[in-house]
Amino acid sequence: MDFDVIVIGSGLAGLASALTAKERGAADILLVESEGVLGGSTRLSGGVVMGSRSRLQREAGIEDGGDDLFKEYMAINVWDVAAGPVERWAARSGETIDWLADHGVPFYERLIFSGDDRRPRGHCVNGGGQAIVDALVPRCREAGIEFLLGNRVDELVHDNGRVTGVRAGGEELTCGSVIVATGGFGANPEHLAAHYPIAWIPGETFYIGADGARGDHLRFAGQVGAAVTGENRGLRMLNPGVDTMHEAFLPGWTILVDDRGQRFCDETAPYGILDSLLKPRGDVGYVVFDHAALRPPPGLAERYGDAYKQIWPNHAKFKPKHYTADVMEQFSGHERVHSAESLEALARSAGLPEADFAGTVARYNQLVEAGEDTDFGKAARFLNPISTAPFYAVEVRPTAIAHTGYGLRIDDHARVIGVDGNVIEGLYAAGECTGGIVGPTYSGSGSSLASAAGVGRMAGEAAARAVLAARV
Ligand SMILES: Cc1cc2nc3c(=O)[nH]c(=O)nc-3n(C[C@H](O)[C@H](O)[C@H](O)COP(=O)(O)OP(=O)(O)OC[C@H]3O[C@@H](n4cnc5c(N)ncnc54)[C@H](O)[C@@H]3O)c2cc1C
Numbered sequence: 001m002d003f004d005v006i007v008i009g010s011g012l013a014g015l016a017s018a019l020t021a022k023e024r025g026a027a028d029i030l031l032v033e034s035e036g037v038l039g040g041s042t043r044l045s046g047g048v049v050m051g052s053r054s055r056l057q058r059e060a061g062i063e064d065g066g067d068d069l070f071k072e073y074m075a076i077n078v079w080d081v082a083a084g085p086v087e088r089w090a091a092r093s094g095e096t097i098d099w100l101a102d103h104g105v106p107f108y109e110r111l112i113f114s115g116d117d118r119r120p121r122g123h124c125v126n127g128g129g130q131a132i133v134d135a136l137v138p139r140c141r142e143a144g145i146e147f148l149l150g151n152r153v154d155e156l157v158h159d160n161g162r163v164t165g166v167r168a169g170g171e172e173l174t175c176g177s178v179i180v181a182t183g184g185f186g187a188n189p190e191h192l193a194a195h196y197p198i199a200w201i202p203g204e205t206f207y208i209g210a211d212g213a214r215g216d217h218l219r220f221a222g223q224v225g226a227a228v229t230g231e232n233r234g235l236r237m238l239n240p241g242v243d244t245m246h247e248a249f250l251p252g253w254t255i256l257v258d259d260r261g262q263r264f265c266d267e268t269a270p271y272g273i274l275d276s277l278l279k280p281r282g283d284v285g286y287v288v289f290d291h292a293a294l295r296p297p298p299g300l301a302e303r304y305g306d307a308y309k310q311i312w313p314n315h316a317k318f319k320p321k322h323y324t325a326d327v328m329e330q331f332s333g334h335e336r337v338h339s340a341e342s343l344e345a346l347a348r349s350a351g352l353p354e355a356d357f358a359g360t361v362a363r364y365n366q367l368v369e370a371g372e373d374t375d376f377g378k379a380a381r382f383l384n385p386i387s388t389a390p391f392y393a394v395e396v397r398p399t400a401i402a403h404t405g406y407g408l409r410i411d412d413h414a415r416v417i418g419v420d421g422n423v424i425e426g427l428y429a430a431g432e433c434t435g436g437i438v439g440p441t442y443s444g445s446g447s448s449l450a451s452a453a454g455v456g457r458m459a460g461e462a463a464a465r466a467v468l469a470a471r472v
Pocket of ligand 1: 009035038039041045046048049050129151183184208209211214402403430431
């Protein structure tokens with residue numbers, strides 16, 4: 001046999017599983033990466049990792065109940081996830097953060113709210129996702145893990161229901177266990193159209209992750225009869241369709257209305273929530289604001305400048321990318337960008353029902369006047385009137401793809417399950433290539449890296465256990 005364990009993919013899932021397999025006793029480990037650079041989408045990421053009951057969380061004085069993360073994750077996903085693997089991953093999420101920190105991942109002391117969680121669980125890495133890769137790769141090399149770059153694994157080799165190796169570039173490499181950690185399929189339009197159709201608008205949908213996210217796990221699944229799950233799951237962010245610049249959050253001084261001209265949420269909601277809220281609304285929304293927000297009157301610049309709930313220690317203060325005077329001027333006349341001197345004219349231009357839209361804005365201005373958003377609970381500091389012409393309505397759709405969630409079905413030890421219901425011997429999976437971990441609502445910043453690291457560790461442990469057992 002050439003190796004004890006072969007890991008496919010060098011993102012956080014691959015690095016965490018390789019290092020863990022080594023720590024748990026596997027001797028010869030090879031990590032194969034298709035691209036010329038290590039790190040996949042992980043290295044491009046914001047580097048926020050969700051975790052409950054880590055040392056950092058305790059040191060920050062934040063109390064988190066034993067299974068609160070699991071319960072909140074189940075609730076936000078209306079139980080529509082693979083509860084077994086999710087429970088094990090969530091229960092060990094704090095320990096996984098500690099493990100990453102012990103391996104040199106430079107977390108800030110201050111935690112943030114990951115999404116709609118009850119307490120801060122977002123652990124932010126100084127240097128973002130690249131710093132995670134920069135910390136773990138040297139650890140892997142020191143541990144003797146071999147890296148093979150620029151080699152795309154084409155095929156899983158299997159014999160009698162058991163995976164026994166991989167084929168890459170015409171060469172076959174044999175091993176005791178294979179861990180698939182190939183990321184998602186955002187870079188593959190055919191897979192997006194087939195498996196994430198609610199995200200697919202030809203000519204408009206764009207992906208913000210790594211080039212290597214081509215969905216090779218789906219080909220592997222076909223080769224070995226693995227079960228796949230998680231159709232239409234992932235993360236879509238709102239975009240006006242004028243460019244491919246992704247913008248994670250809406251400024252607090254906007255209102256978001258549906259095609260009936262009605263407001264439906266606190267506009268400062270996490271992006272995963274906004275994604276979910278648009279689904280039953282035909283995946284179309286209109287971001288509405290006024291001239292004062294673009295060119296604040298004297299004395300109000302600071303008030304309008306404080307536009308975001310989310311403040312990340314590893315990120316410059318968020319600033320609007322699309323909702324600025326320059327962009328509105330540049331795209332004036334674009335079919336998605338509407339402006340008018342009156343709310344009625346704006347509604348006509350955007351195709352919204354005039355009376356309903358005018359009523360929505362009037363109601364919002366009353367709430368602003370009263371100083372409290374008793375309809376949707378947006379924080380008072382974001383409440384500014386929409387009353388200074390010209391008015392703007394920008395049509396947005398969830399077309400910026402940051403994550404895909406259709407992938408290999410795994411058990412609570414990251415073992416891949418076959419379509420026949422049996423575990424496929426010798427095969428494990430972790431990270432974005434798995435299915436059933438992301439539910440109908442993307443639960444917040446940090447959940448993907450947390451599952452890549454946590455399930456990656458589970459896969460490394462299980463693969464090493466199998467290798468050691470085979471030696472006896
Ligand atoms: C801009 C951006 C910001 C993000 N920010 C955050 C964040 O702050 N927090 C968070 O939790 N999530 C975030 N995410 C999501 C998160 O980064 C990913 O879900 C996570 O990194 C996936 O890790 P992974 O190890 O599963 O896959 P990846 O990191 O994508 O690694 C997979 C690797 O496998 C390689 N590969 C694929 N096929 C093959 C093959 N056949 N043979 C060999 N190699 C192959 C790929 O080239 C790639 O290097 C963000 C995503 C993006 C795009």
